[in-house]
Amino acid sequence: MKSKIKDLINNMNLAKVRFWTQLVTFVLFVYGGYFAIDLGSELPIFACPYNGESAGACYLIPLQHQLSMPAKVLLGGAGISVIVGLLTFLFWFIFLNKAWCGYACPIGTFQDWLTWLRKSMGIRYSTYTQNQFEKLSKIKYILLAIVLLVPLLMGVGALDSDWSAAFCKICPARIISPMFSGDLSQWAIDFSSITAMVLTSIGMIFAGLFLAGSFVKKRFFCFFCPMSALHYIFSSFAFVQLKKDGSKCTRCGDCYSVCDMQIKDIADDVTSTNILRDDCIMCLKCVAACPEDDALHFDIFNVKAFSSTKEGFEKRMGIEKPKGDRDE
Amino acid sequence: MSNLIKREIESPNERQNRHKAMEAIKVLNDLREGFKVPPQSMEYFYNLFEEVYCHQKALHKGKVKVGTMCIQIPSEIIYALDGVPIRLCNGFYTDDEIGSDFLPQKACPLVKASVGHLASQNITDKPDMIYSPTTCDQKTKAGSTIEGFGYDVVDVNFPRTKESEISREFFRRSIREFSADLSSKMGKKLSKKNLKAAISKIGYAQSLYHRLSEFRKSSAVPILGNDMFLVTNAFFFDKIDNWIGACEKLVSELEQRVKDEVHVAGKVSPRIVYTGSPPIFPNYKIPLIIEESDAIIVADETCSSNRMFNDRVAVDEWFVNDMVDSLADKYLKACTCPVFTKNDDRIRRIIELVRSYSADGVIYQAFAGCTVYELEQRSVLEAMEKAGISILYIESDYSPSQHGQLSTRVEAFVESLKIKNRKRS
Ligand code: SF4
Ligand code: SF4
Numbered sequence: 157m158k159s160k161i162k163d164l165i166n167n168m169n170l171a172k173v174r175f176w177t178q179l180v181t182f183v184l185f186v187y188g189g190y191f192a193i194d195l196g197s198e199l200p201i202f203a204c205p206y207n208g209e210s211a212g213a214c215y216l217i218p219l220q221h222q223l224s225m226p227a228k229v230l231l232g233g234a235g236i237s238v239i240v241g242l243l244t245f246l247f248w249f250i251f252l253n254k255a256w257c258g259y260a261c262p263i264g265t266f267q268d269w270l271t272w273l274r275k276s277m278g279i280r281y282s283t284y285t286q287n288q289f290e291k292l293s294k295i296k297y298i299l300l301a302i303v304l305l306v307p308l309l310m311g312v313g314a315l316d317s318d319w320s321a322a323f324c325k326i327c328p329a330r331i332i333s334p335m336f337s338g339d340l341s342q343w344a345i346d347f348s349s350i351t352a353m354v355l356t357s358i359g360m361i362f363a364g365l366f367l368a369g370s371f372v373k374k375r376f377f378c379f380f381c382p383m384s385a386l387h388y389i390f391s392s393f394a395f396v397q398l399k400k401d402g403s404k405c406t407r408c409g410d411c412y413s414v415c416d417m418q419i420k421d422i423a424d425d426v427t428s429t430n431i432l433r434d435d436c437i438m439c440l441k442c443v444a445a446c447p448e449d450d451a452l453h454f455d456i457f458n459v460k461a462f463s464s465t466k467e468g469f470e471k472r473m474g475i476e477k478p479k480g481d482r483d484e
Numbered sequence: 485m486s487n488l489i490k491r492e493i494e495s496p497n498e499r500q501n502r503h504k505a506m507e508a509i510k511v512l513n514d515l516r517e518g519f520k521v522p523p524q525s526m527e528y529f530y531n532l533f534e535e536v537y538c539h540q541k542a543l544h545k546g547k548v549k550v551g552t553m554c555i556q557i558p559s560e561i562i563y564a565l566d567g568v569p570i571r572l573c574n575g576f577y578t579d580d581e582i583g584s585d586f587l588p589q590k591a592c593p594l595v596k597a598s599v600g601h602l603a604s605q606n607i608t609d610k611p612d613m614i615y616s617p618t619t620c621d622q623k624t625k626a627g628s629t630i631e632g633f634g635y636d637v638v639d640v641n642f643p644r645t646k647e648s649e650i651s652r653e654f655f656r657r658s659i660r661e662f663s664a665d666l667s668s669k670m671g672k673k674l675s676k677k678n679l680k681a682a683i684s685k686i687g688y689a690q691s692l693y694h695r696l697s698e699f700r701k702s703s704a705v706p707i708l709g710n711d712m713f714l715v716t717n718a719f720f721f722d723k724i725d726n727w728i729g730a731c732e733k734l735v736s737e738l739e740q741r742v743k744d745e746v747h748v749a750g751k752v753s754p755r756i757v758y759t760g761s762p763p764i765f766p767n768y769k770i771p772l773i774i775e776e777s778d779a780i781i782v783a784d785e786t787c788s789s790n791r792m793f794n795d796r797v798a799v800d801e802w803f804v805n806d807m808v809d810s811l812a813d814k815y816l817k818a819c820t821c822p823v824f825t826k827n828d829d830r831i832r833r834i835i836e837l838v839r840s841y842s843a844d845g846v847i848y849q850a851f852a853g854c855t856v857y858e859l860e861q862r863s864v865l866e867a868m869e870k871a872g873i874s875i876l877y878i879e880s881d882y883s884p885s886q887h888g889q890l891s892t893r894v895e896a897f898v899e900s901l902k903i904k905n906r907k908r909s
Pocket of ligand 1: 404405406407408409410411412422423424445446447448451452464
């Protein structure tokens with residue numbers, strides 16, 4: 157019985173499972189407001205409250221807000237609220253680790269739908285060269301620094317209040333998410349001050365790049381996402397992990413070639429057991445595309461919940477008995 | 485009377501055929517009769533080899549035959565374009581001797597035999613064109629020699645530092661070029677449909693191989709290593725649909741055998757992982773010596789067998805270009821060919837085979853003259869020693885002599901493994 161369930165899971169059609177999960181989470185987070193669902197404002201995903209119907213809010217909003225309190229207040233009692241906020245964020249985070257990105261983030265899901273659109277038009281995806289990859293992959297840390305430092309600088313009075321929620325101003329999710337409820341009002345430049353004007357203009361450019369970029373490049377934005385960088389700091393504490401048994405890996409590169417995030421280590425690193433990398437969105441496509449038994453696996457509390465298997469691989473790649481003409 | 489006269493003036497080709505038939509039938513008879521209980525489904529393969537090598541039966545009349553000099557030419561693409569891939573690696577001593585006229589005396593017998601075979605022009609399924617990947621020096625240079633015999637030879641660039649991203653990109657382009665070239669020669673285009681079908685078909689053939697291998701993990705091994713070499717070797721030239729049919733039968737027979745605990749070796753026969761220069765029919769010299777010395781080959785790491793089937797193609801978006809790129813990756817990334825700068829993957833692979841097939845030792849054969857395997861010998865031996873795995877290194881060639889000396893060494897090794905096993909239990 158147990159092994160039957162195991163086979164069923166290992167043989168699953170991951171693409172389908174993901175599609176439906178993402179659809180459900182998308183509806184939940186984007187339209188949850190209609191059903192009066194409120195999951196709080198410490199979510200580890202871009203569930204953007206600029207969209208009025210969002211079922212919760214992205215943690216970067218309260219984080220920026222809390223950090224921007226005057227230094228004295230922050231170091232006094234208000235520091236508690238920062239800690240509580242962080243703990244709530246971590247509470248959510250440890251359940252899914254970076255799978256929040258691959259399965260629950262509406263902005264991530266939206267990119268996958270753009271990918272689907274491109275595919276159905278018969279257009280091939282683009283990739284970065286390894287050089288570009290290494291350079292670009294640092295940008296998310298710069299953005300994370302903006303999330304953290306700008307509010308702190310405001311707190312000590314070095315920046316004025318035009319800088320409040322600076323990251324949100326440049327974040328494409330602020331502009332895109334409201335569109336899901338038909339609200340296009342965020343496609344505008346705020347002329348109230350020069351800072352606001354510059355930041356919101358950058359936001360518009362980013363949003364444009366987001367749409368064009370994710371059309372040609374799979375998960376274009378995730379690459380630059382500061383939330384992803386923040387996740388990575390805490391990822392080793394999570395209940396679920398992406399693991400690898402290097403001795404079973406042939407370095408065939410199958411996992412690497414299907415990885416939307418172009419993570420080369422997933423194939424080439426045969427010594428790490430925890431193979432989760434900062435860019436990873438825990439979509440588990442790599443596990444699904446690995447033809448070696450147990451080389452890659454997704455663990456819940458250190459128990460293999462979904463493992464790469466020969467059989468599962470063959471099912472997912474559509475390998476079946478051919479109809480051919482035989483002699484005799 | 486006229487018959488008599490003909491025999492007297494036997495042409496060089498007839499002589500070559502006769503000698504090759506003798507080589508072939510000797511091995512086939514050994515396999516048929518030398519061991520206990522060969523699976524009945526092996527008859528297909530014994531007959532196939534007999535037909536092709538003793539009676540010069542052509543299998544692919546009317547088809548375009550695409551010769552390949554190494555495994556790195558994706559047969560999926562050839563099948564998708566309606567060609568038949570024929571792997572030209574050759575194992576006949578008769579051809580080796582012919583080839584000696586064209587290559588240095590100390591060259592690798594496999595390359596010499598392949599060249600000799602093509603030089604003789606006496607080929608039943610003669611390739612209409614040949615693709616030669618630039619793997620080892622000797623194969624690389626053999627291309628132009630073969631061109632000199634009047635064949636259409638196309639070199640396919642193959643990189644030698646497989647870890648680097650540049651190599652991956654490079655080989656992807658190389659394979660794209662190969663597909664374009666073949667496509668124009670065949671007057672047919674690769675399409676989503678024909679390529680996907682070919683990938684699926686080869687994938688299915690691979691899955692049959694994987695199932696056969698799985699049986700060899702059990703304590704009662706249902707099939708000889710030599711028979712397995714014959715099965716995989718048939719994939720070089722057989723009609724793929726027939727091959728698939730025969731393997732399906734073999735799979736179900738072995739499945740039954742595992743249930744009935746039929747063991748083709750002795751109770752205490754040590755289990756061997758075979759690695760090194762590829763045994764290609766009829767040069768099963770070393771594998772035969774091993775299994776005649778009361779050991780059993782349970783797995784191998786060679787390009788004539790395991791390496792041909794082990795690695796799979798994964799595609800994310802099924803466009804023609806993606807499929808072609810993924811194919812290129814398959815033939816480069818997982819390849820454990822010794823032509824590469826580093827050999828960690830090969831070492832890791834051998835160790836993993838020893839562990840998962842519960843082998844007692846490794847036998848490493850290098851053809852005298854097969855420089856790359858000779859070169860890698862030291863590092864592999866060191867690594868095995870470190871991992872606590874017994875290993876025997878032997879050098880051999882295609883000549884029928886040195887049999888006695890080789891079998892003494894193999895027997896001594898097998899004996900030592902038995903003693904070790906006894907001590908342990
Ligand atoms: S697909 Fe599996 S075997 Fe291949 S490189 Fe990735 S982890 Fe290794
Ligand atoms: S490494 Fe695996 S789980 Fe992570 S993004 Fe790539 S394919 Fe998805």
